[in-house]
Amino acid sequence: MRRYSSLKAAAAACSLLLVSACGMLSDSSPSSSSSLHPPHLEAQSELGATEGQVDLISWAGYVEDGSTDPKADWVSPFEKQTGCQVHNKVAASSDEMVRLMKTGGYDAVSAxxxxxxxLIAxxxxxxxxxxxVPNYKDVFFGLKNQGWNSVDGTAYGIPHGRGANLLMxxxxxxxxxxxxWSAVFDKASPYKGHVTAYDSPIYIADAALYLRDARPELHIKNPYALDQKQFDAxxxxLKKQHADIGEYWSDYLKEVSAFKSGDSVIGTTWQVIANLAKGEGAKVKAVMPVEGATGWSDTWMLSSKARHPNCAYEWMNWIISPKVNAQVAEYYGEAPSNIKAxxxxxxxxxxxxxxxxxxxxxxxxxIWTTPVEQCLDGRTNVTxxxxxxxxxxxTEIKG
Structure with missing residues (x-):
């Protein structure tokens, strides 16, 4: 999925406007995956002595110890403060993360x-x-108790950050x-061979989001809750779009290169990619289309088989602490989860x-949410x- 090295955002014209913390940290209507019925598991009630190590699975750029970039090291001070030695496995995709977690050999994952x-189901x-997790209190409300990280109000992880899938x-x-989004779907033919799209099954949700407005008769409410008719549409x-696609991308550096060379002229992107492409001379702009967009939020999730749960809790609290969360967000290229960051x-x-x-x-x-048979939009009369x-x-879409 995402692979990051040291990143710096392009300077914005306006200064940061910090809004009232009460509006960011509280609200009356959180959402959760109430239609999901995971096995009954109890959350840890208290912290014990740390175990001396923690085994993590992460996206590249989330667990940095200075070996990739000497300026990026938030692992060493964590180890010094907690005594928990960090062992990290970088995963290339969400599917790989799920497979690794099922081995039972890891304590936490940035899913x-x-x-x-x-993982929950x-x-x-x-x-x-x-x-x-003391720093959890300062996490933006919009990341707490959401459909991708909780069930019936029970949290299954600690939010790390978030980003939007924009149109560049x-x-x-x-x-x-x-x-x-019609520019990459119904009106893409003028740019045939130069349209790009994100290379993942979850991109089907982008088409569903567009159809939510373009074809109201389909009655799509949630792009991750599609009955068979909606899914087929x-x-x-996407099969029609395939004829106009020049390249599907998953490596952000390849998308930057494609827009610089002109091989790609329109398609999905992230803000960090737009910033980097502009910084390298590409004449690009990223916008939020009128239909809205899909996006991603990563969550540190604790393995039910964790051998080092106390160190894992220490890590989850550390990675969302204001200073560290700010470091990771800038290095990786995403909005932080802690308002104080x-x-x-x-x-x-x-x-x-x-x-x-x-x-x-x-x-x-x-935000990306795993599609399941129990419709996440609340419908009970269909699967x-x-x-x-x-x-x-x-696989069929890509031919």
């Missing part, structure tokens, strides 16, 4: 929403006692400036660039298409 419900992820285009070659749209970033405009404090912005983002069938369909 994205397209993996988290699979299978019993691989344990409920998390957020009272044992070459300002010199794409005209008029696009404002809708999304898959059909915005006061710790080296680039004072960083949280403006990544819209970290703008909860209205995030309400238009459909929704589970993720395994999304994987099969993605």
């Amino acid at each position: 994205s929403g397209d993996a988290s419900l699979r 299978s019993g691989e992820a344990a409920p998390v006692n957020t009272d044992l 285009y070459n300002t010199q070659k794409v005209s008029p400036a696009p404002a809708s 999304a898959v059909d749209l 915005c006061q710790e970033t080296s680039d004072r405009a960083f949280c403006d660039t990544y819209r970290a404090t703008d909860e209205n912005y995030w309400r238009d983002i459909a 929704c298409v589970p993720y395994a069938k999304w994987v099969q369909a993605w």
Whole structure:
């Protein structure tokens, strides 16, 4: 999925506007995956003595000890403070993370929403006692008790950060400036061979999100809760789009290169990619289309088989502490999960660039959530298409 090295956001024109913490940290209507019925597991009630080590699975750039970049090291001070030696396995995809967690050899994982419900439903992820994570109180409300990291109000992880899947285009070659996802679906033919899309089964949700507005008769409410008719419509749209696709991307560096060379002129992106492409001279702009967008939020989840749970809790609290969360967010290229991290970033405009404090912005983002048979939009009279069938369909879409 995502692979990051040292990143710096482009400077924003405006300064960071810190909004009232009460609006960021509390609200009356959290959502959770109430239709999911995971095995009954009890959260840890108290912390014990640390075990001396912790075994993690993460995206590249999340667990840095200075070996990749001497300036990026938040592992060494953690080890010194807690006595927990960090052993980390970098995973290349959500599927790999799920497979590794099922071995029982790891304590925690930085799971994205397209993996988290699979881990919860299978019993691989344990409920998390957020009272044992002091920094959790400062996590943005929009990341707490959400459909990808909780079930019926029970937290199954600690939010790490979030990002949106935006529409990026070459300002010199794409005209008029696009404002809708129709530019990569129904109106993509003028750019045939130069359209790019994210290479993952979860991209089916992008088509569903577009169809939610483009074809209201389908009655799509949640792009991750698709009955067979809705799913078939999304898959059909993507099969048609395939004729216009020049490249599917999963490595962000390849997308930067493709937009610089002109091989790609329009397609899905992340804010960090747009910043890097601009910084390297590409004439690009990234926008939020009128339909909204999908997005991702990574969650540190505790293995139900964790051999070092106390060190894992110490890690989860450490990685979302303000200073460390700011370091990771800037290095990786995402909005931090801790509101106080915005006061710790080296680039004072960083949280403006990544819209970290703008909860209205995030309400238009459909965060990746694992599709399951129990429809996540609350319907009980139909069965929704589970993720395994999304994987099969993605192979067919790509031909």
